[in-house]
Amino acid sequence: MILGLNIKMATLHYLDGPGKPILRTNLIINKIYIKTEFYKLLLSKWVFFVLGQIAVVISVAGLRSWCMETFPNPNPGRDYLIQHIAEEFTSVCPKTGHPDFGTVVLTFVPDEICVELKDYKLYLHDFRNKGIFFEAVTNKIFDDLQAELKPRWMRIETIWKGRGGIRSVVRIEDAVEGYTGPVPPYFG
Numbered sequence: 148m149i150l151g152l153n154i155k156m157a158t159l160h161y162l163d164g165p166g167k168p169i170l171r172t173n174l175i176i177n178k179i180y181i182k183t184e185f186y187k188l189l190l191s192k193w194v195f196f197v198l199g200q201i202a203v204v205i206s207v208a209g210l211r212s213w214c215m216e217t218f219p220n221p222n223p224g225r226d227y228l229i230q231h232i233a234e235e236f237t238s239v240c241p242k243t244g245h246p247d248f249g250t251v252v253l254t255f256v257p258d259e260i261c262v263e264l265k266d267y268k269l270y271l272h273d274f275r276n277k278g279i280f281f282e283a284v285t286n287k288i289f290d291d292l293q294a295e296l297k298p299r300w301m302r303i304e305t306i307w308k309g310r311g312g313i314r315s316v317v318r319i320e321d322a323v324e325g326y327t328g329p330v331p332p333y334f335g
Contacts, residue, residue, distance in 0.1 A: 215295040216266035220257045226299065226328030229261065230254040233271050236305070241278035248308040249281075251288065252334040255301040256326075262296060281307055285317040293321065300326050306335035 233251040240247050251271060253262075270291070274284055289303040300322040307315040316335055 215270060215292070216263040217260040217296065218263055220259055220261055223257075223259060226256050228254060228256055228329055228331060230331075230334075231262070231264065231267065232334070233268070236271055236274070238274045238284050239276060239278045241280060244278070245310075247281065247310075250304075250306045250335065252304040252306070253288075253292065253301075254304075254331060254334070255292075255296065255298040256328050258297055258299050258323075260296060262292070281305060281315050281317050285319060289319040289321075299323050300328060300330065304334050 231253045233253075236249045236251045238247050238249075239245070253267075271288075277284075279287070285303055285305045288305075289301070292303070293301060300320075302318065302320040305315075305317045307317075318333065
């Protein structure tokens with residue numbers, strides 16, 4: 148899979164010995180392609196990758212920095228449910244800075260493509276250190292997956308561990324016009 152980033156400026160660093168980057172120049176770059184399997188580490192606001200003796204750091208604030216890896220639906224003529232349950236989801240409360248623990252349940256009826264699980268897991272891990280409210284992270288995951296997968300029907304449920312005696316569940320669901328296939332009961 149190739150990850151494409153549309154960016155306006157990147158900072159180019161030359162490595163001057165182990166772990167000692169020295170700023171040399173700024174580059175104007177229209178599009179950069181990074182193989183996700185090599186040389187890349189996603190951080191909360193930066194993408195860092197190494198090409199030989201050159202390290203490039205790109206600010207991706209405000210940009211969509213993740214392209215989900217997918218594969219063709221093996222049975223596109225059938226309405227069938229896929230449910231992925233990520234029981235170790237973590238994000239950070241933007242008010243307190245404390246970690247929020249939850250379960251993300253993705254249930255969908257694929258149209259042309261399905262999501263590759265390792266890439267989906269890495270996508271969810273990208274939220275680990277992000278300060279984001281329950282409602283916002285649920286909507287972000289739903290919007291990203293809806294745009295990438297274009298399923299016939301989809302639901303995201305986030306089931307949050309209790310804090311202060313209060314548990315929360317956030318659900319979002321949508322279907323293409325005219326969808327009449329299966330719709331399961333809620334998970335949590």
